[in-house]
Amino acid sequence: MSKINDFEHKMGAHCETGTLTSLFNYAGLEITEPMIFGIANGIFFGYLETDTFPFPTFIVRSRPGQIRKNITKRLGIKLFEQKYKSVEKGEAALDELINKNIPTAAQVDFFYMDYMPEWQRVHINVHFIIIAGEKDDKYIVSDSYYPRIAELSRESMRKARWAGGHMPPKGFLFYPVNVPQKIDLKKPIIKGIKTACRNMIGLPVPFIGVKGIYKFADKVKEWPKIARDTEHLSHEIMKINILLEDQGTGGAGFRFMYASFLQQASEILSNSDLADMSKRMMKNGDEWRNISYFAAKIGKNRDLGTDKLEELSDLIRKRGDEEKAFFTELKKIIK
Amino acid sequence: MTVDDKKKLKNEIKELIIDKLKITHVTADEVPDDAPLFGQDNPLGLDSIDAIEIILALQQNYNVRIADQNLARVILESVNSIADFLEKEMVNEKQ
Numbered sequence: 001m002s003k004i005n006d007f008e009h010k011m012g013a014h015c016e017t018g019t020l021t022s023l024f025n026y027a028g029l030e031i032t033e034p035m036i037f038g039i040a041n042g043i044f045f046g047y048l049e050t051d052t053f054p055f056p057t058f059i060v061r062s063r064p065g066q067i068r069k070n071i072t073k074r075l076g077i078k079l080f081e082q083k084y085k086s087v088e089k090g091e092a093a094l095d096e097l098i099n100k101n102i103p104t105a106a107q108v109d110f111f112y113m114d115y116m117p118e119w120q121r122v123h124i125n126v127h128f129i130i131i132a133g134e135k136d137d138k139y140i141v142s143d144s145y146y147p148r149i150a151e152l153s154r155e156s157m158r159k160a161r162w163a164g165g166h167m168p169p170k171g172f173l174f175y176p177v178n179v180p181q182k183i184d185l186k187k188p189i190i191k192g193i194k195t196a197c198r199n200m201i202g203l204p205v206p207f208i209g210v211k212g213i214y215k216f217a218d219k220v221k222e223w224p225k226i227a228r229d230t231e232h233l234s235h236e237i238m239k240i241n242i243l244l245e246d247q248g249t250g251g252a253g254f255r256f257m258y259a260s261f262l263q264q265a266s267e268i269l270s271n272s273d274l275a276d277m278s279k280r281m282m283k284n285g286d287e288w289r290n291i292s293y294f295a296a297k298i299g300k301n302r303d304l305g306t307d308k309l310e311e312l313s314d315l316i317r318k319r320g321d322e323e324k325a326f327f328t329e330l331k332k333i334i335k
Numbered sequence: 336m337t338v339d340d341k342k343k344l345k346n347e348i349k350e351l352i353i354d355k356l357k358i359t360h361v362t363a364d365e366v367p368d369d370a371p372l373f374g375q376d377n378p379l380g381l382d383s384i385d386a387i388e389i390i391l392a393l394q395q396n397y398n399v400r401i402a403d404q405n406l407a408r409v410i411l412e413s414v415n416s417i418a419d420f421l422e423k424e425m426v427n428e429k430q
Binding site for chain 1: 373374383384387388390391394400401402403404405406407408409
């Protein structure tokens with residue numbers, strides 16, 4: 001076995017959309033990562049305060065796997081998808097796919113991707129990579145977070161595919177079995193935008209969409225009451241930076257990627273209003289990035305007085321105001 | 336870009352990083368062009384929070400937006416890689 005020769009490795013902004021882009025492109029469909037993100041209405045906000053999480057947290061995109069489900073449904077793509085309880089069967093299935101020259105995506109624990117620098121590796125069970133071959137008993141891996149094709153030992157792959165913990169991968173594999181070569185993207189784009197607007201401003205759920213941003217703005221001021229001590233609070237405040245910017249979130253809570261989607265959508269739909277909205281979303285992304293930086297700075301310096309948390313809360317609230325106005329306007333444009 | 340221009344750009348980048356991150360224990364001359372900026376192989380030894388400050392500083396000073404965090408990791412690998420990125424952006428700007 002060896003590398004699947006005609007497979008082209010690409011970096012991506014996010015592992016799920018990056019993996020799907022590479023697989024679809026390999027299957028002959030020309031589509032960009034932001035287009036997949038936008039059609040699948042990946043943009044989102046949710047403030048989560050449940051027993052599942054040891055401390056309140058937030059999400060800036062739809063839940064893992066949802067982008068895959070939405071994009072395949074809206075573009076009429078059929079995937080092979082399979083989880084494997086048995087390590088033996090799961091490894092054999094992957095080896096067989098490599099033998100058949102089929103680049104295959106796997107869900108893995110990011111921590112075991114030992115080609116990444118050690119300081120970047122954390123346990124995240126919903127990382128996606130593509131296995132694009134095997135050489136000298138090592139898997140050839142295309143990871144959208146890594147600039148080059150990488151190699152991973154069978155042992156590391158085994159640990160990564162059958163890691164325990166929250167949302168375990170359970171050996172999950174998927175690859176496209178039927179990809180239309182030419183798709184009119186107009187309807188899927190409109191559907192994706194409408195659903196994104198509904199999720200951001202139309203759901204009667206107090207912690208989802210813009211309501212979730214406002215809740216985050218209110219609640220962050222109360223975090224000192226629920227944190228164990230200053231160290232814990234600073235850790236949680238710095239995590240705002242990690243969730244918005246790091247761990248492959250596409251930058252500024254995915255807002256930059258959504259801006260790129262709107263730019264491409266404006267060309268396909270010949271709608272210049274969407275190009276203006278793209279520029280506006282780019283500026284919104286810059287402001288989310290400023291929140292990320294502000295949170296990182298006050299967290300790192302343990303500068304967590306009431307005044308600073310009020311300032312952080314105000315910055316977040318302004319994003320709520322902007323996104324409320326933005327998605328209201330976007331809904332009118334796409335009607 | 337001439338060799339001298341590139342050298343000047345690299346020096347500007349080093350000064351910018353030192354200035355923005357308020358680094359006092361290292362001068363621009365002591366920062367290697369090719370060593371990783373993050374981790375222990377560079378006298379600056381930066382962390383991921385410093386990374387976002389550099390991204391914002393590059394945007395402010397050179398009008399370039401590094402929107403993708405994975406790409407940012409590649410661009411911010413060393414002074415050389417930042418200079419290569421800015422050179423490319425400057426060429427694109429002119430076209």
